[in-house]
Amino acid sequence: MGPAPVDASIISALAALTGAAVGGLTSGIANWLNHRSQVRAQWLLHEKSRRQILYRDFIEEASKCYIDALQHDEADIPSLVGLYAKMNRMRVQSSRQVVHRAEEVTRKILDTYLEPDKNFVELREMAVNGTIDLLSRFSDACHDEFEDMRLF
Numbered sequence: 001m002g003p004a005p006v007d008a009s010i011i012s013a014l015a016a017l018t019g020a021a022v023g024g025l026t027s028g029i030a031n032w033l034n035h036r037s038q039v040r041a042q043w044l045l046h047e048k049s050r051r052q053i054l055y056r057d058f059i060e061e062a063s064k065c066y067i068d069a070l071q072h073d074e075a076d077i078p079s080l081v082g083l084y085a086k087m088n089r090m091r092v093q094s095s096r097q098v099v100h101r102a103e104e105v106t107r108k109i110l111d112t113y114l115e116p117d118k119n120f121v122e123l124r125e126m127a128v129n130g131t132i133d134l135l136s137r138f139s140d141a142c143h144d145e146f147e148d149m150r151l152f
Helices: 010-071 077-093 096-113 122-129 138-150
Strands: none
Touching: 010 077, 010 096, 010 122, 010 138, 077 096, 096 138
16 A cells, blocks of 8 residues: 555645644744834934934034134133033944044134134125134034944
8 A cells, every 4th residue: 555645635734734833934034023123213313313403412512612713812611621521421322533623623612712702894804704613524524424323
């Protein structure tokens, strides 16, 4: 006698169970990947928002400090402390390029306190020829960082 014939209903049942298992596994993996992607997108949105606030505050503080440095030889210590605090927060949260540009801005502000004070005519001339724009390279670095965050 040869092997017993396999009942067609058993083959159908095994095929159905295998299909259900594969389908369930595929669905589970797809749900997990989708959830993971959503969590990452939410984290990136939150991180971008945190950095935007930090960079905005740094830009405002640096602008005030720079104008003060252009007009006075006595440093506004409380404002400089605030500027350094924001820069140190960037060291934890931001790209090296953003931190590097923030350090450049801060050094320029400190150096400006040592230069002769500028009068309104000199400030206007700096505005016209673009030399008053201390933050353009910092802003560009922030923009590049946000573009890099979009790629993930």
